[in-house]
Structure formats: C-alpha cells, structure tokens
Amino acid sequence: MKNLIAELLVKLAEKEEASKEQVAQIEALEIVVTALVRKLDPQQHQAITSSIETAMDNAADASDENAVLLRNYIDRLLRHPRV
Secondary structure (H helix, E strand, O other): OHHHHHHHHHHHHHHHHHHHHHHHHHHHHHHHHHHHHHHOOHHHHHHHHHHHHHHHHHHOOOOOHHHHHHHHHHHHHHHOOOO
C-alpha cells in the first residue's frame, strides 16, 4: 500500500512539473504574439482579426464551452493585449 501511494505521489509530481512547463510555454507564446500584434499596422491587425474570427466561426460550435473559452482568450490577445 505504501508503494502504491509513493508511486501515485511521484506520478502526481511529474504531472505537476509538466503542467508548470506547459504554463511557461503558453506564457512565452502569449508574450511573443502580443509583441507581434503591437507591431502591426491597423489594417494588418484588422485583416488578421477577421481571418481568425472566420476560422473560429467555421471550426467551432459557439455553444461549446471550450470554444467559448478559446474565443474569449483570442479576443483578449487581439483586442486587449498584455501590457
């Protein structure tokens, strides 16, 4: 029983470490995307935003909870980029 608990704790620690790495990767991508978006002229920004919105409309069910989360996050990146 102790071995099982020890194995579960090791697996949990490994998953937590992997999760931290994924968060760091996502934050790095957010910083890069934000920097790129800020360098766009208004016409380029609008064209990219429209293209992404069209892709989201075609790809995702608007009532799907994951699609709503994704859409909100994309909106935040494009319209209200990180400072």
